[in-house]
Amino acid sequence: MATLQRNAQKLFYYARNAVRDIAPQALFRRRLAGLLNQARLSDGSVRARLNYYNRLQDAFAPSAGAVPLSRLPRGRSMYYYDLKEFTRYFDPDLRIDLEFGDVVEVPAMPSIVKDRPIAGDNRNGVLFKLNKFRHFHMPADEIAFADKLPVAVWRGELNNPIRTLLLEAARDLPFCDVGTPKPTAAPEYRKPYLSIDQQRRCRYIISLEGNDVATNLKWIMSSNSLCLMPPPTYETWFAESELVADVHYVPLEPDFTDLAERVQYLERHPTEADRIVAAANAYCRKFADERAEQAICLLVLYKYFVLSGQIEPDPEVWRFISG
Known part of the structure; x- marks a missing residue:
């Protein structure tokens, strides 16, 4: 549909x-x-x-x-x-x-x-x-953060070394569902395709830059899921340089060594997660x-x-x- x-x-x-x-x-x-x-x-x-x-x-x-x-x-x-x-x-x-x-x-x-x-x-x-x-495709999200799966998800093409680094870092983390649906990728990196709606069933969605900006950033921040990402290095009309770590998104180290720690903290502090989701949603509203x-x-x-x-x-x- x-x-x-x-x-x-x-x-x-x-x-x-x-x-x-x-x-x-x-x-x-x-x-x-x-x-x-x-x-x-x-x-x-x-x-x-x-x-x-x-x-x-x-x-x-x-x-x-x-x-x-x-x-x-x-x-x-x-x-x-x-x-x-x-x-x-x-x-x-x-x-x-x-x-x-x-x-x-x-x-x-x-x-x-x-x-x-x-x-x-x-x-x-x-x-x-x-x-x-x-x-700027930002569909409405009807699922509250607390009702989502306690999973960190990512899907995309492996067109940037940082994306492969994420798959390596998250391989053994049981709360992570990360991979690429591309059939040409190495078998250990392949995962089934997930639509936006399917990804938004998860509490945490990882956003990674590819050739330039991360395409999924806008629909993540407009959803009730929490955006996790390394600080952006490119900006568009979305004004990515105006985003503040721990206010609009949860920052990750470029090698993702803090991924488990970040998710575990947020699971223990859901009000903190709700605050960041609300700030992200407010940031997105001006574009409407x-x-x-x-x-x-x-x-x-x-x-x-x-x-x-x-x-x-x-x-x-x-x-x-x-x-």
């Missing part, structure tokens, strides 16, 4: 965006000024988030490889549609540098990206809410405010185009952005 529902959601996603593409784009551009005026009336959290995602402060010129908004690459269709949803409000001749896919290094030029490294000067990576159908999300997306792009010298800023909107 969950798979059928998810497929229906995907079909609706593509159908809605296809309709937007065939609609007269001038209709969207006429609405930009009004939407920006509404956005500047938002509270300080919107300003803080837009300046978190777009940390650019100085003027710059787009690179020679920057593409006009009218010719965004379609090769990764969900990335295209997630960006086009908001670029259609701007002049199609405006140019933008972007990198679709997993970005493990900060771009040389200010560029729109899905993710960026947390450490160092990462301002050239301008975060945008890309591939959101996959990364569609009006704020849309305002931030437009402002992130607006700031990019102003600093790149392609738009003359509206004084009131720019005052809001600058604080």
Whole structure:
């Protein structure tokens, strides 16, 4: 049933965006000024988030490889549609540098990206809410933490050494159910596939980065299960660097030597676990405010185009952005 529902959601996603593409784009551009005026009336959290995602402060010129908004690459269709949803409000001749896919290094030029490294000067990576159908899937969880199985679960691909390290460290821990459903993996690492609903029957779900960020982090933190993970090294629109260990998630050592100790402690202190789950749920709720999300997306792009010298800023909107 969950798979059928998810497929229906995907079909609706593509159908809605296809309709937007065939609609007269001038209709969207006429609405930009009004939407920006509404956005500047938002509270300080919107300003803080837009300046978190777009940390650019100085003027710059787009690179020679920057593409006009009218010719965004379609090769990764969900990335295209997630960006086009908001670029259609701007002049199609405006140019933008972007990198679709997993970005493990900060771009040389200010560029729109899905993710960026947390450490160092990462301002050239301008975060945008890309591939959101996959990364911001946060279904409701009806099972209370206390009613879940006292098990730590993980499933995923072995595309990162830390994931293999987890399987080695957890192999002999009776409360762990960790492995990969990939048939090409070594036999000792293979475990049957588990859906999101099946994993959420467990009290503890481990989140591990893969090629970049951990895809499962958002749906874990929005559930009534507890997220266990090493501190993140990449961030997306979810603002992973804003997550606080022992507040929003339970931190693990990179070699997982403390996994048993952490779970045993939480089993003895369920109120502590409930507190962290509640804080994680509260963190996720802001991403469900569609009006704020849309305002931030437009402002992130607006700031990019102003600093790149392609738009003359509206004084009131720019005052809001600058604080």
